[in-house]
Amino acid sequence: GRQLRSSNVSPCDRTLSGQTSQLAGQYQTYLSQESPTVLNPVAMLRKRDMRRRMLTPYQALALGFAVSTPTPKTLAFVPASPLNLVHTLMRQNTFLPKEGRSRILSPSSITCLRAASAEEIHAREVFSIVDADTSGAIDATELGEMLRMLDLDAKQSDADALFKYLDSEGTGAIKFDDFAPWYSEAISAAEVISETVRSNIIGRRTISMFDQTPVSDETFRRAIECAIAAPNQSMSEPWRFIKIGTETVKEIARMNTDILMDSGLWEAAGAKQLRLLSIPGWCVVTSKLTPGDPQAEEEDFAATCCAMQNFMLSMWSEGIGTKWMRGPVTKTPEFAKLCGINTEEEKFVGCIWYGFASGGLTNTTPWQRKKSINDVLHIVP
Secondary structure, eight states, X not given: OHHHHOSOOOHXXXXXXXXXXXXXXXXXXXXXXXXXXXXOHHHHHHOTTOOOOEEOHHHXXXXXXXXXXXXXXXBOOOOSOHHHHHHHHHHOGGGSXXXXXXXXXXXXXOOEEEOOOHHHHHHHHHHXXXXXXXXXXXXXXXXXXXXXXXXXXXXXXXXXXXXXXXXXXXXXXXXXXXXXXXXXXXXXXXXXXXXXXXXXXXXXXXXXXXXXXXXXXXHHHHHHHHHTTSOOGGGOOOEEEEXXXXXXXXXXXXXXXXXXXXXXXXXXHHHHHHHHHTOSEEEEEEEEOOTTOHHHHHHHHHHHHHHHHHHHHHHHHTTOEEEEEOOGGGGSHHHHHHHTOOTTTEEXXXXXXXXXXXXXXXXXXXXXXXXXXXXXXXXXX
16 A cells, blocks of 8 residues: 555656556455455465465455466566556566456456565576476476576485475476475575574674684684685685694794883783783685786785685684784784795785684674664665
8 A cells, every 4th residue: 555655656657557546446345355365375484384374366466466367377476566566467468368458457367376586486487497398397307407406406316206206196297386385495494594694694703712622623624615615706716824833823922022022011012922822723814916916916805805704604603713813913024934924925814813712602792883784785776
C-alpha cells in the first residue's frame, strides 16, 4: 500500500499508475472471494519449523511476490514490488495466457507462486543454462554440472546419489520443481555458514596481552594459506611472510631498548623490553616494490593489507589473538637486515603479533566503533 501510494516513482511508473490502482482494487475485492491458496516459500524459509503459511494469489500480489503461468517457460521472477510486477506483465505479454492478456491479471491465470529471491533467480538461471535442450528437466550428468556452477563441491558420485534422491518417481529426469526444495535447504545451510563467517569478521578485535603458550606451526600455516588467498591485481602476489624466531626477537628488543634510552626514556625502555620478549609469535609482512610504477606498488600494498587481514581472521577463528604493529624500531635498516628484508625489492608493511589471548578471546573488551553503517555508506544514482 505504501509503495503504491508513493509519489517517488519514475515517469514509467506514473504512466502505469492506473493499471496499478486497478490491480490494487482487484486485490481488495478479491480478498473475500473463494480462491485457490498458494504456498509462500519465503515464509517457509524464514521459519525454521517449516510451518506452512498460505496466501491467496491476490494477497501474494499485494505483498509483491512474483507470479507464473501454467507453462514452465513462462515463469516470471521480478523484484518484490507491485509496480515492477505490473511492468513485467505488461511489457512481456507472454507471461500471461492468451485469454488473460487483455486484463492486468485474472485469478484463473495464477497457478504457481514463487518468492522472487536472488537465490531462486540464480537457481533457475543455472537450471536453464544446464537444460540446453529446453526440455524442462535435467539428467544426472547435467545435475553434476549444475552443482559445479553453484560452487558446490561435489563429485559425480555425489551428483548421482543426489539425482536418485530427487528423482523420486524414477523418471530419469529432474524438473525444477523437484530441484527447488533441495536448493532451498542448501541455501539454509549456507546461511548458517555465512552467519559464522560474518560473526568471525565482526567479532575480531586487537589483542594486546598474550599467554606464553606457543601457537602450533599447523595453525600458523593455515593462517598463511588464508592470507595468500587475498585479492591481488593481475595475480601479482606481492606479499612475503617472515616468521621471527626467539633469537631475532631478542635482537629486536635490544634495538628498541637502545632507541628509547637514546631518547631518555630509561624506565619505558626496560618495560618495553620485557613486553617484546613476552610476545609468543611474530610474523613480519612485506610487499614488493615496483620502481617506476607507483600505481602498481600502491595496489600491491593494498593487496598485502588484505592478506594481513585474512591472516588475522584465520587466527581468530582458531581462538588466537593478533595485533598489527608498526613501532619505531620496525622502520630502521637494522630491523630490515635482522628480518632478511631486501629493501631494494620489498618494503615493510607490518608485524603481526599473535598468541593465545590472556583470559581468552571472549574476555576482551572491543573498542566501540565511532561510525555506523549510515555514517560511512553513501549511495549515488
